Amino acid sequence: MLVMEILKFIAIQLASPLALSFLFAAIAAIFFKLKKRKASKTAAVLSATILFLFSQPMVADLILYPLENAEPSKIFNADKQKPDYILVLACYYNTKGNIPEVSRFTECSLQRLAQAFLTHKKTGAPIIVSGGRFLSDDDIVYAEKAADMLRNLGVDANNLTIVGEGTTTQEELHFVETLLSGKSVVIITSATHLFRVDKLMNHSLEYSFLPVDYLTSNQPSFYLTLPSPTAIERSRRAFYEYFAIAKTYLFN
Known part of the structure; x- marks a missing residue:
């Protein structure tokens, strides 16, 4: 039971694009302090990429669509x-x-x-x-x-x-x-x-x-907008559900 609670806590944290972005930013800062500039740059790019991608409504739509469309x-x-x-x-x-x-x-x-x-x-x-x-x-x-x-x-x-x-x-x-x-x-x-x-x-x-409680209502389409906090939250909901589905397959 304790193991499952720990796994659930980890999944909740990893499901947040914002938390992941901050994690890689912190890793970049640590590597920079250790004078490992290449590793620091890689982590910083990952941090920025995660934040940009999952703040796009288009990306949120793409990862939500398979979840919200049952047979x-x-x-x-x-x-x-x-x-x-x-x-x-x-x-x-x-x-x-x-x-x-x-x-x-x-x-x-x-x-x-x-x-x-x-x-x-x-x-x-x-x-x-x-x-x-x-x-x-x-x-x-x-x-x-x-x-x-x-x-x-x-x-x-x-x-x-x-x-x-x-x-x-x-x-x-x-x-x-x-x-x-x-x-x-x-x-x-x-x-x-x-x-x-x-x-x-x-x-x-x-x-x-x-x-x-639909989070997306249309067929996914390709477009870019300014970063959206709503898209980050929708992406988080999608990732959490994918983690939960993986748990279902692994442990049930």
Whole structure:
């Protein structure tokens, strides 16, 4: 368990182009101090290249596109399909500070829950909310807070199933699997999450995806702009997901 936590921490740090750029800049400074000018120059060029490349929206689009485009046959069609359940995977909820409840949910959480509400209204299918004690405050269960939000939006408590277990995507899917046996389910999660969730799913189950929280909306095209902080963050999200996919293949 400790090894996995260490690997996760390393992956989070390496997933940030900004952190990588600063790392190579620091290495360049060290080599310069040691009078190893060639090595220093190489590290400095790497630092600048990483910062320039991954601050370009075009590059962010290119690395995000494969993640956000699942097989068309697995994308849910509300006009043609009526699922038995709607499963909303957890994202995050901020437990710190004196802030309004809606502000505690991250963008990905709000989009997933809003889409679950709209899909429930259209199809009448009950909603499963998942996610356990992985927040800053261990006493708070994510799924319970997500269910509270859906109830406040107007979803009847009888149409909500709370599975307050799981601290990772794999654990969440494991704990809901018994509920889904012999049932059809539409899974609502972020678009970058599709590939990994598909790999983790029990393929004997009948499921489709309804992705939200898209970070890119068009076919990748080639263009250059001024460096963009938004592109750096989008690149970070993509790299994190690729690291998570690699972990799935290596350890699961």
